[in-house]
Amino acid sequence: MKTATGRLTILTDNVVPGKSEAIGEHGFCVYVETNNGNFLFDTGKGKTVVHNALVFNKDLKAINKIVLSHSHGDHTGGLPEVLRAQSQKPMDVYAHPDIFLYRFRKENEKETYGGIPFTKGYLEKMGARFVFNEDYVKIEDGIFLTGEVPRETSFEGGDMVDRFALRNGKVIPDLIQDDQSMAIHTEKGILIVLGCAHSGIVNVVNHIIEKTGVETIFGIIGGTHIGFSGEVQLRESIKSLKTYQIQHLVPSHCTGLEAITRMKKEFENIFQFSHVGLSLEF
Numbered sequence: 649m650k651t652a653t654g655r656l657t658i659l660t661d662n663v664v665p666g667k668s669e670a671i672g673e674h675g676f677c678v679y680v681e682t683n684n685g686n687f688l689f690d691t692g693k694g695k696t697v698v699h700n701a702l703v704f705n706k707d708l709k710a711i712n713k714i715v716l717s718h719s720h721g722d723h724t725g726g727l728p729e730v731l732r733a734q735s736q737k738p739m740d741v742y743a744h745p746d747i748f749l750y751r752f753r754k755e756n757e758k759e760t761y762g763g764i765p766f767t768k769g770y771l772e773k774m775g776a777r778f779v780f781n782e783d784y785v786k787i788e789d790g791i792f793l794t795g796e797v798p799r800e801t802s803f804e805g806g807d808m809v810d811r812f813a814l815r816n817g818k819v820i821p822d823l824i825q826d827d828q829s830m831a832i833h834t835e836k837g838i839l840i841v842l843g844c845a846h847s848g849i850v851n852v853v854n855h856i857i858e859k860t861g862v863e864t865i866f867g868i869i870g871g872t873h874i875g876f877s878g879e880v881q882l883r884e885s886i887k888s889l890k891t892y893q894i895q896h897l898v899p900s901h902c903t904g905l906e907a908i909t910r911m912k913k914e915f916e917n918i919f920q921f922s923h924v925g926l927s928l929e930f
């Protein structure tokens with residue numbers, strides 16, 4: 649199996665370090681530099697990616713491919729800004745085809761749109777060339793996307809209340825099947841980059857191990873949504889994660905502050921606080 653070496657840097661996250669010109673927002677974006685090309689994983693909500701790329705000296709013109717983990721606006725909102733800033737036209741944008749599903753949340757009879765905030769046509773006019781995948785796919789030597797992740801654990805129900813989607817004119821519960829993560833094969837094991845992990849962090853890890861046969865996890869970084877998915881899911885996920893060989897655990901973005909501090913206590917030796925500008929070499 650070919651591996652990749654390089655470094656990833658968080659460009660968008662909910663948290664910024666004190667002494668920094670960077671700005672934070674509720675969203676996620678990671679700049680991945682490798683010997684096999686540069687990738688942008690998600691684009692934040694839109695107000696931070698270009699600014700923070702300048703602050704951390706990450707050249708958006710040097711991106712070869714963009715990956716969208718799922719449709720939510722805090723991951724896709726910055727796509728037009730990135731398409732404007734990059735130099736490759738057209739630019740391959742990897743995503744699950746459900747990324748353009750109409751989805752909404754219903755709270756107290758009020759509906760709020762919750763999908764990608766742009767049409768496919770608009771993004772294509774701006775230079776995007778969508779490459780859709782539902783299955784596990786290689787996007788470059790050593791760099792893979794999980795595609796749809798089977799929901800197999802009994803405890804990862806997620807935060808699915810009040811989420812709906814329109815499929816073939818019918819309103820259905822939105823299971824966010826477009827949720828996918830990146831798996832980078834490194835010399836030190838697999839490095840997993842999560843968007844929100846709506847599929848469940850343990851389901852994601854299991855799926856990658858099953859697809860690769862590699863059980864050494866160099867790192868897990870990204871949103872886990874775990875703080876919004878109930879005590880049972882948090883407790884059982886922590887228990888499961890302890891059974892793997894993980895070297896770096898960086899729960900970010902939509903993990904929630906309480907769950908992040910809990911994970912710090914539980915994973916003292918491998919835990920790192922996530923923030924804009926954090927970088928990890930592999």
Ligand SMILES: [Fe+2]
Nearest residue numbers: 722844871902
């Ligand atoms: Fe998110």
Ligand SMILES: [Fe+2]
Nearest residue numbers: 718720844846
């Ligand atoms: Fe999300």
